[in-house]
Amino acid sequence: MKRILIVEDNADLASGLKRNLEHEGHKATVADSAKGALEAAARDTPDLVVLDLGLPDRDGYYVLEELRSRGVQSPVLILSARGLESDKVKGFRLGADDYVTKPFGVVELMARIAAHLRRAANDEGPASNGSLGDDVLQERYGLTERQVEVARLLAQGMSNAEIAESLGLSTYTARNHTEQVLFKLGASTRARVGAILRGQA
Ligand code: CA
Numbered sequence: 001m002k003r004i005l006i007v008e009d010n011a012d013l014a015s016g017l018k019r020n021l022e023h024e025g026h027k028a029t030v031a032d033s034a035k036g037a038l039e040a041a042a043r044d045t046p047d048l049v050v051l052d053l054g055l056p057d058r059d060g061y062y063v064l065e066e067l068r069s070r071g072v073q074s075p076v077l078i079l080s081a082r083g084l085e086s087d088k089v090k091g092f093r094l095g096a097d098d099y100v101t102k103p104f105g106v107v108e109l110m111a112r113i114a115a116h117l118r119r120a121a122n123d124e125g126p127a128s129n130g131s132l133g134d135d136v137l138q139e140r141y142g143l144t145e146r147q148v149e150v151a152r153l154l155a156q157g158m159s160n161a162e163i164a165e166s167l168g169l170s171t172y173t174a175r176n177h178t179e180q181v182l183f184k185l186g187a188s189t190r191a192r193v194g195a196i197l198r199g200q201a
Contacts, residue, residue: 034058
């Protein structure tokens with residue numbers, strides 16, 4: 001479980017994001033202003049920040065600059081309607097790790113967040129030896145409990161249809177989980193999943 005800070009003044013968008021992140025097993029906090037964001041980050045350093053640029057008090061760039069100047073190294077993903085190259089460049093110069101323009105696809109956004117969390121976790125810890133436990137798959141790779149089950153079945157060489165039957169899911173749902181597992185593990189093929197789970201990747 002990771003702590004995600006959502007800085008967003010659009011209440012509907014913020015609560016939708018919060019729901020999605022909680023569904024992925026994370027703890028999500030919402031701040032609807034720059035001031036609130038900096039207070040929340042000071043209280044409890046987030047593992048990742050989703051940052052809107054247009055906020056009621058100061059803009060998101062200010063928040064980003066402040067976070068970095070305070071030594072917060074967590075990945076920051078800017079989520080903004082501002083799509084100009086100059087906006088993005090400014091964000092990256094100030095230390096953003098990613099920039100997604102609104103409107104956005106929620107599945108892609110969740111996958112990007114998982115990728116950043118995974119990379120941050122890999123930077124922290126030493127390379128693991130031996131097979132990966134459920135806790136590692138959940139905490140380091142951001143898999144949900146269901147996705148851990150799917151990953152274990154994938155490692156046995158099961159097809160989406162077999163996974164669906166084994167877990168009592170629709171094939172569609174099983175395929176979605178499979179895609180998420182591959183993405184989160186950074187596995188280029190289904191066959192790679194077994195090696196990753198055995199710690200041989
Ligand atoms: Ca806004």
